Amino acid sequence: xxxxxxxxxxxxxxxxxxxxxxxxxxxxxxxxxxxxxxxxxxxxxxxxxxxxxxxxxxxxxxxxxxxxxxxxxxxxxxxxxxxxxxxxxxxxxxxxxxxxxxxxxxxxxxxxxxx
Amino acid sequence: xxxxxxxxxxxxxxxxxxxxxxxxxxxxxxxxxxxxxxxxxxxxxxxxxxxxxxxxxxxxxxxxxxxxxxxxxxxxxxxxxxxxxxxxxxxxxxxxxxxxxxxxxxxxxxxxxxxxxxxxxxxxxxxxxxxxxxxxxxxxxxxxxxxxxxxxxxxxxxxxxxxxxxxxxxxxxxxxxxxxxxxxxxxxxxxxxxxxxxxxxxxxxxxxxxxxxxxxxxxxxxxxxxxxxxxxxxxxxxxxxxxxxxxxxxxxxxxxxxxxxxxxxxxxxxxxxxxxxxxxxxxxxxxxxxxxxxxxxxxxxxxxxxxxxxxxxxxxxxxxxxxxxxxxxxxxxxxxxxxxxxxxxxxxxxxxxxxxxxxxxxxx
Numbered sequence: 001x002x003x004x005x006x007x008x009x010x011x012x013x014x015x016x017x018x019x020x021x022x023x024x025x026x027x028x029x030x031x032x033x034x035x036x037x038x039x040x041x042x043x044x045x046x047x048x049x050x051x052x053x054x055x056x057x058x059x060x061x062x063x064x065x066x067x068x069x070x071x072x073x074x075x076x077x078x079x080x081x082x083x084x085x086x087x088x089x090x091x092x093x094x095x096x097x098x099x100x101x102x103x104x105x106x107x108x109x110x111x112x113x114x115x
Numbered sequence: 116x117x118x119x120x121x122x123x124x125x126x127x128x129x130x131x132x133x134x135x136x137x138x139x140x141x142x143x144x145x146x147x148x149x150x151x152x153x154x155x156x157x158x159x160x161x162x163x164x165x166x167x168x169x170x171x172x173x174x175x176x177x178x179x180x181x182x183x184x185x186x187x188x189x190x191x192x193x194x195x196x197x198x199x200x201x202x203x204x205x206x207x208x209x210x211x212x213x214x215x216x217x218x219x220x221x222x223x224x225x226x227x228x229x230x231x232x233x234x235x236x237x238x239x240x241x242x243x244x245x246x247x248x249x250x251x252x253x254x255x256x257x258x259x260x261x262x263x264x265x266x267x268x269x270x271x272x273x274x275x276x277x278x279x280x281x282x283x284x285x286x287x288x289x290x291x292x293x294x295x296x297x298x299x300x301x302x303x304x305x306x307x308x309x310x311x312x313x314x315x316x317x318x319x320x321x322x323x324x325x326x327x328x329x330x331x332x333x334x335x336x337x338x339x340x341x342x343x344x345x346x347x348x349x350x351x352x353x354x355x356x357x358x359x360x361x362x363x364x365x366x367x368x369x370x371x372x373x374x375x376x377x378x379x380x381x382x383x384x385x386x387x388x389x390x391x392x393x394x395x396x397x398x399x400x401x402x403x404x405x406x407x408x409x410x411x412x413x414x415x416x417x418x419x420x421x422x423x424x425x426x427x428x429x430x431x432x433x434x435x436x437x438x439x440x441x442x443x444x445x446x447x448x449x450x451x452x453x454x455x456x457x458x459x460x461x462x463x464x465x466x467x468x469x470x471x472x473x474x475x476x477x478x479x
Contacts, residue, residue, distance in 0.1 A: 040426050043422040043425045043426050044422065046418055046422055050418040053411075054410075054411035055411075057407035057411040058408065058441070059403060059440075060439070060442065060443060062438060062439050063437070065436075065437040065464050066434065066435065067434065067435050068422065068431070069423075069431075069434070069467070069471070070423045070424075070428030071428075071429040071430045072427065072429030073429070075426060076464070094468070095464060095468065099464050
């Protein structure tokens with residue numbers, strides 16, 4: 001799974017990536033700076049809990065992806081079944097450029113975690 | 116004939132009469148004649164037949180009987196059922212399943228009609244007609260709750276199904292859910308909406324995105340209500356009166372934001388709340404409760420905003436959530452929070468920046 005993360009991190013504008021469990025525990029991380037990945041996993045799980053509460057009300061099926069954007073960066077979370085792929089991005093990054101690669105990485109992680 | 120069937124026939128006849136008057140097509144004559152006959156309007160049927168023959172002498176109208184063949188005393192149900200079953204085996208379609216189910220119903224075999232409708236549902240799970248059949252069978256059994264559930268599904272798959280809409284509106288009025296009743300009745304009033312359940316309508320062209328302040332000037336006005344149409348039914352009028360008496364007026368400023376936001380492609384619904392979670396304006400599909408979407412928006416916004424700070428993302432700007440069948444976008448404006456529901460054709464992963472730019476300029 002580290003290989004997959006390294007591949008993701010090769011894109012310009014990506015600060016790092018990690019895989020976490022849905023209940024907020026870090027599985028593996030590959031980040032370039034001193035990001036506190038364990039805390040981020042815990043904070044992200046609060047959003048996942050809220051998504052699980054809100055989702056039936058919105059009637060839009062199981063969640064596949066969510067992102068949170070602030071004026072200093074963006075984090076994207078991909079649902080990979082039993083885990084979540086987390087990608088840290090610069091604000092300047094245009095998602096259209098490598099979104100397909102990120103999805104395919106998420107699918108690969110899903111396959112790896114299943115078996 | 117019950118009131119709903121009459122309502123449906125009258126609306127469908129009106130629609131076809133308008134089409135024939137504007138541009139008479141052979142198929143429209145073929146469609147309208149059985150409707151006149153079912154409604155007992157035999158002189159009108161004869162007149163329409165005469166007109167069709169004048170315009171299209173080669174058109175064979177002789178096979179359109181003056182009454183439903185099933186009503187004839189010597190009608191052979193077994194043979195007709197066998198014929199339809201053979202046709203179904205060769206060329207299955209929701210309409211043929213419908214014909215078979217109705218034959219079973221007319222011959223008193225309600226259980227077999229239900230089985231047939233369920234078979235249709237297994238083969239065509241995204242088609243509205245099997246749901247309409249199951250709903251009508253539930254109505255016959257006086258099981259209103261199941262009927263509402265099936266009509267609800269039928270409306271999800273064909274938002275122009277007048278029969279389903281009217282049944283559902285009645286149900287929600289009875290259970291005093293006036294928000295849903297109002298939204299359903301508004302669906303009937305939308306201009307250019309086909310009310311046929313026998314012919315699925317073409318989807319309207321998706322609006323192009325308009326970005327920048329121009330959106331405010333070019334956004335189309337919301338469809339005006341047509342009170343005259345409401346009077347087609349006293350019950351509808353009464354339901355609408357009830358519905359309209361609920362809730363207070365929305366702030367025109369936020370209503371205009373909603374109108375502009377509706378120009379975004381594949382948008383299904385909008386809700387704008389203040390920072391205390393109170394709804395300022397909304398326009399949501401009938402199937403969603405405003406209060407449910409409001410609370411989902413409020414909670415997701417509060418959590419995202421709090422966690423954005425914790426995750427060192429700086430000041431919160433927006434969140435995008437993508438599900439299997441749609442997406443939800445949250446934008447924080449200076450005075451309010453906006454929730455946008457999209458259908459699954461809108462890729463929020465790729466297009467969130469564009470939507471953010473649109474919202475930012477609109478609310479700046």
